Amino acid sequence: xxxxxxxxxxxxxxxxxxxxxxxxxxxxxxxxxxxxxxxxxxxxxxxxxxxxxxxxxxxxxxxxxxxxxxxxxxxxxxxxxxxxxxxxxxxxxxxxxxxxxxxxxxxxxxxxxxxxxxxxxxxxxx
Numbered sequence: 001x002x003x004x005x006x007x008x009x010x011x012x013x014x015x016x017x018x019x020x021x022x023x024x025x026x027x028x029x030x031x032x033x034x035x036x037x038x039x040x041x042x043x044x045x046x047x048x049x050x051x052x053x054x055x056x057x058x059x060x061x062x063x064x065x066x067x068x069x070x071x072x073x074x075x076x077x078x079x080x081x082x083x084x085x086x087x088x089x090x091x092x093x094x095x096x097x098x099x100x101x102x103x104x105x106x107x108x109x110x111x112x113x114x115x116x117x118x119x120x121x122x123x124x125x126x
Contacts, residue, residue, distance in 0.1 A: 025051075
């Protein structure tokens with residue numbers, strides 16, 4: 001669970017990023033709505049700042065990683081496409097055993113900005 005103060009700090013610190021990315025994130029979410037995929041937008045540190053798509057909150061794993069303020073960086077949770085994309089500054093695809101959630105396929109690509117890279121990651125649960 002993310003404390004309300006931490007959630008508010010995350011939203012305030014990433015307001016411009018969220019504002020700029022939201023139209024694209026919503027389009028991506030609509031494009032993948034009929035799949036089991038969803039998109040996660042993180043800041044340059046791997047902290048979730050926005051999500052879009054078919055998020056099944058009944059799946060505890062999905063519910064946990066799609067909360068605003070959750071740290072999905074490699075030091076925090078282990079190997080993720082988000083962490084790898086932010087480290088390598090290029091698109092990354094992880095398949096099952098390579099991901100910290102071993103039954104997951106995940107892809108991420110950094111969004112290069114003039115101030116800092118950010119990851120946008122559609123993820124799939126199978």
